[in-house]
Amino acid sequence: xxxxxxxxxxxxxxxxxxxxxxxxxxxxxxxxxxxxxxxxxxxxxxxxxxxxxxxxxxxxxxxxxxxxxxxxxxxxxxxxxxxxxxxxxxxxxxxxxxxxxxxxxxxxxxxxxxxxxxxxxxxxxxxxxxxxxxxxxxxxxxxxxxxxxxxxxxxxxxxxxxxxxxxxxxxxxxxxxxxxxxxxxxxxxxxxxxxxxxxxxxxxxxxxxxxxxxxxxxxxxxxxxxxxxxxxxxxxxxxxxxxxxx
Amino acid sequence: xxxxxxxxxxxxxxxxxxxxxxxxxxxxxxxxxxxxxxxxxxxxxxxxxxxxxxxxxxxxxxxxxxxxxxxxxxxxxxxxxxxxxxxxxxxxxxxxxxxxxxxxxxxxxxxxxxxxxxxxxxxxxxxxxxxxxxxxxxxxxxxxxxxxxxxxxxxxxxxxxxxxxxxxxxxxxxxxxxxxxxxxxxxxxxxxxxxxxxxxxxxxxxxxxxxxxxxxxxxxxxxxxxxxxxxxxxxxxxxxxxxxxxxxxxxxxxxxxxxxxxxxxxxxxxxxxxxxxxxxxxxxxxxx
Numbered sequence: 385x386x387x388x389x390x391x392x393x394x395x396x397x398x399x400x401x402x403x404x405x406x407x408x409x410x411x412x413x414x415x416x417x418x419x420x421x422x423x424x425x426x427x428x429x430x431x432x433x434x435x436x437x438x439x440x441x442x443x444x445x446x447x448x449x450x451x452x453x454x455x456x457x458x459x460x461x462x463x464x465x466x467x468x469x470x471x472x473x474x475x476x477x478x479x480x481x482x483x484x485x486x487x488x489x490x491x492x493x494x495x496x497x498x499x500x501x502x503x504x505x506x507x508x509x510x511x512x513x514x515x516x517x518x519x520x521x522x523x524x525x526x527x528x529x530x531x532x533x534x535x536x537x538x539x540x541x542x543x544x545x546x547x548x549x550x551x552x553x554x555x556x557x558x559x560x561x562x563x564x565x566x567x568x569x570x571x572x573x574x575x576x577x578x579x580x581x582x583x584x585x586x587x588x589x590x591x592x593x594x595x596x597x598x599x600x601x602x603x604x605x606x607x608x609x610x611x612x613x614x615x616x617x618x619x620x621x622x623x624x625x626x627x628x629x630x
Numbered sequence: 631x632x633x634x635x636x637x638x639x640x641x642x643x644x645x646x647x648x649x650x651x652x653x654x655x656x657x658x659x660x661x662x663x664x665x666x667x668x669x670x671x672x673x674x675x676x677x678x679x680x681x682x683x684x685x686x687x688x689x690x691x692x693x694x695x696x697x698x699x700x701x702x703x704x705x706x707x708x709x710x711x712x713x714x715x716x717x718x719x720x721x722x723x724x725x726x727x728x729x730x731x732x733x734x735x736x737x738x739x740x741x742x743x744x745x746x747x748x749x750x751x752x753x754x755x756x757x758x759x760x761x762x763x764x765x766x767x768x769x770x771x772x773x774x775x776x777x778x779x780x781x782x783x784x785x786x787x788x789x790x791x792x793x794x795x796x797x798x799x800x801x802x803x804x805x806x807x808x809x810x811x812x813x814x815x816x817x818x819x820x821x822x823x824x825x826x827x828x829x830x831x832x833x834x835x836x837x838x839x840x841x842x843x844x845x846x847x848x849x850x851x852x853x854x855x856x857x858x859x860x861x862x863x864x865x866x867x868x869x870x871x872x873x874x875x876x877x878x879x880x881x882x883x884x885x886x887x888x889x890x891x892x893x894x895x896x897x898x899x900x901x902x903x904x905x906x907x908x909x910x911x912x913x914x915x916x917x918x
Binding site for chain 2 (some may be wrong): 440441442453455456457460461464465488489492493494495496498499500501502503504505506507509510511532533534535536540541543544545546547548550552553609
């Protein structure tokens, strides 16, 4: 342990990295800065076999060597349905069962705010492991019910039945405050660990629905080696501190 | 002699009629047939259904009042998350939409390309894609698994517009960047297929710059070839050029502010393609 010297952003990078522990030769698709840093950190330390793209059509090793070709069409027609992938998406809204929205806020027919569209969220969530990253944990994001179900949550997968549940695996939510999963008997969101310095009360106040916080621990601090990799190799300009200010 | 299919952008756009369904290739703000889109902006055509992995192509067509419906999985400028014109039209309720998962969108084009009524996908199950598209149906596997999947209907196109790096005059066309996107599917799903390219070359020259696998379209899937250097501007057409980020930012800033839009439209979109490219060159020089 390197003591209390890690910033909140650095704790978040390590919490993201931990999502991929044990994933092996799996394609990880992190969307956003801290997700990318976390995936790369995992690959440089305890998950060396992870496959990562350059954000476009090439698979690139940690040393920058091209090791594969993965154009969008292959992604949508083969890789996502085949399922050997773990995606880490953003979310404008998430509810207690892990339904996620990146499409639009308000009535879909005439939204108050048009966002991206559902993108690949429906396909991702019914085909392979999916996690979410939320840089600003708030009641606006963690809502009673999402306006447009883009990423499928546990209740909606169960309603449809076998074909939706078969490969459905909403694994974790990492935020600037803590790490959550849905491993309760009724698949409601549960606090796994609060980041160092964050109280359970803070998390409850920032979440519109009741979160199960029983048995929650504290997110681990980065090791000295992890801090060095984050600060000197992966993000020397400290852009992470802008995404999650301490 | 094989047919010479070279044409101008205005000639191919003249084939459009009000109410047509058009597919636009590329992806987000990547290798979009922007010169052909600009030709549509100059034409009188209206009430289009636009099928696109959407980027500024959708934004510009919406801005010009050409669009009745957009069939999409996303609309993004890549380095800028949202296209302002698309967002405003959605928020005002001035366009209709068919919103799909990205993989459903590919399945819809594949079904049309294969002349099938639908293709089954898992994508969409349990999501609001089925709620907001109430005409979508599911299909049950006739085999022992009995799985129930989304039956994505074929998305036929009246016209496909795509932009590639090279083509010969007969319609054999080549991409030289890392990703073909879905441009071959757009052409296979369409009745009329129009390809703009950076450069028209002899057939023999096609395999000099890239391997044979880069010949994405053969001439049986192309009706006209438009030579349009810088024709994907301001989106990427690597390796010929990358995205013009400064110009895209300017587009997005003007699109955000209805007071500034006429200034952008008057300067860049009032004339022909030559005038556009001339103004873009001046815009670039102003920043030096």
